[in-house]
Amino acid sequence: xxxxxxxxxxxxxxxxxxxxxxxxxxxxxxxxxxxxxxxxxxxxxxxxxxxxxxxxxxxxxxxxxxxxxxxxxxxxxxxxxxxxxxxxxxxxxxxxxxxxxxxxxxxxxxxxxx
Numbered sequence: 001x002x003x004x005x006x007x008x009x010x011x012x013x014x015x016x017x018x019x020x021x022x023x024x025x026x027x028x029x030x031x032x033x034x035x036x037x038x039x040x041x042x043x044x045x046x047x048x049x050x051x052x053x054x055x056x057x058x059x060x061x062x063x064x065x066x067x068x069x070x071x072x073x074x075x076x077x078x079x080x081x082x083x084x085x086x087x088x089x090x091x092x093x094x095x096x097x098x099x100x101x102x103x104x105x106x107x108x109x110x111x112x113x114x
Contacts, residue, residue, distance in 0.1 A: 012080035015052035
C-alpha cells in the first residue's frame with residue numbers, strides 16, 4: 001500500500017477519533033446539564049470530523065485525477081472511511097439527544113414555575 005495513502009488513512013482515523021471523544025464529552029456534559037460545555041465539545045467534534053472528511057475527499061479526488069494511477073485496495077483506508085461514517089452518525093445522534101435534553105429541561109423549568 002502507498003505510504004501516502006496510509007498516512008492519510010491514519011489522519012482520518014485520528015481526526016475522527018478526536019471527534020468521537022468530543023462527542024462523548026458533550027454527552028457527559030449534557031448529563032450534568034452543562035450545555036455550554038456540550039456546545040463547545042460539539043463544535044470541536046464538527047471541526048475534527050470536517051478535517052477527517054476533507055482528507056478523505058482529497059484522497060478520492062487525487063485518485064480520480066487523469067495523471068494519477070489508482071491506488072491498490074487498502075484495508076486501512078476502508079477502515080478509515082468506516083470510522084469516519086460511524087462517527088458522523090454518532091455526532092448526529094448526539095446533536096439530537098442534546099437538543100431533546102435542552103427541550104425537556106425547558107419544559108420542566110416551565111412546569112416548576114406554575
